[in-house]
Amino acid sequence: MTLLDVRDLSVTYPGGAAAVRGVDLCLDAGQKLGLAGESGCGKSTLALALLRLLPAGTRITGEVLLDGEDVLTMKWGRVRAVRWAGASVVFQGAMHSLNAVHRIGDQIAEPILLHKKATPAGAKKKTGELLEHVGLPAARADAYPHELSGGQRQRVMIAMALACDPRLIIADEPTTALDVMIQAQILRLIEQLVADQDLGLIMISHDLAVLADTCDRLAVMYAGRVVEEGPARQVYEDARHPYARALSAAFPRIGDPSSRFAPQGLAGDPPDPAALPSGCTFHPRCPVALESCPQEDPVLREAGPERRAACVLVGPSAREPSETREDPDTLEEARPSTP
Ligand SMILES: Nc1ncnc2c1ncn2[C@@H]1O[C@H](COP(=O)(O)OP(=O)(O)OP(=O)(O)O)[C@@H](O)[C@H]1O
DSSP: OOOEEEEEEEEEESSEEEEEEEEEEEETTOOEEEEEETTTTSSHHHHHHTEEEEEEEEEEEEEETTTTTEESSOOOHHHHHIIIEEEEOSSOHHHHHSSSSOOOHHHHHHHHHHHOOOHHHHHHHHHHHHHHEEEOGGGGGOOOOGOOOOHHHHHHHHHHHHTTSSEEEESSSSSTTTHHHHHHHHHHHHHHHHHTTTTTHHHHHHEEHHHHHSSSEEEEEETTTTEEEEEEHHHHHHHHHHHHHHHHHHHOTTGGGGGGOOOOOEOOOOOOGOOSSSSSTTTTGOOBBBBTTOOOOOOOOOOOOTTTEEESSSTTHHHHHHHBBOOGGEEEEOSSSSO
């Protein structure tokens, strides 16, 4: 059953240009969607827009149907309830998100008291259960954030996100600040919770390899748009859009040690939303751009079963790559990620 249906979502910051442009996404209960792309391509803006967590004056258009109810048009009172009980967010950097002067148990209990109308005893019991659920002893409720490790704090953030039994979890780079071992533990925890409770998950990362390992589906964003979407493994291992291909090549293949020594990186940076290139916004960096790409802005089109990509070289009516512009300078050799 469809849990989240995002239609033609666009977001413009006050005084700025569109950071998200016409995004369509669908997510079923129990499904995990990874959102990938370089810094600045609009991943966080998209995630925050789903719960209207953007600065005042930000223009959001389109539809965000959560269990069939449009978050963008509902009254603020309802939005506040939906933020905990409908969908909740796990941000990166737990130290900054937790309040340093309050015990973590009180911080987890707060939304339970407020939104679940629980009694203090009921909230305390639920807090203990949540802590145990994320692998911490219930007694840690008395600790202050500085008394916990980075991994433990991220577990607390996850417990908080689960406090009001949401249907959807949005995790924005949930493991970025953690070392590799703890990162793996937190990812497994999120996966397990999603499976146990049949939740929907949107996980944001710039790391395609992590997303391919954790998620069912993958959406790759560039300049505020989704440029490729499909089953996670297929997108990671056999991307159709040149940008998704370059992004995927920048990360070592899981189980293929040879790939980690010669990843290809993309030269240049994603464009500023206020100064987007004409036509396909990726064309200035694209190694296989056609002469016509500066004039054509391709929409997402079918690129195989359950797959979509926004490139004129992809799909049933794909152009011949014969007129491809040879421009080896758009690709550069990237540094090996790990020895
Ligand atoms: N509060 C804001 N006001 C104005 N512009 C913003 C604001 N937040 C983000 N932007 C702009 O919106 C665009 C998308 O940013 P966003 O943070 O969504 O990208 P991202 O893909 O999540 O990047 P990162 O991985 O670095 O978080 C960028 O050009 C950014 O400068």
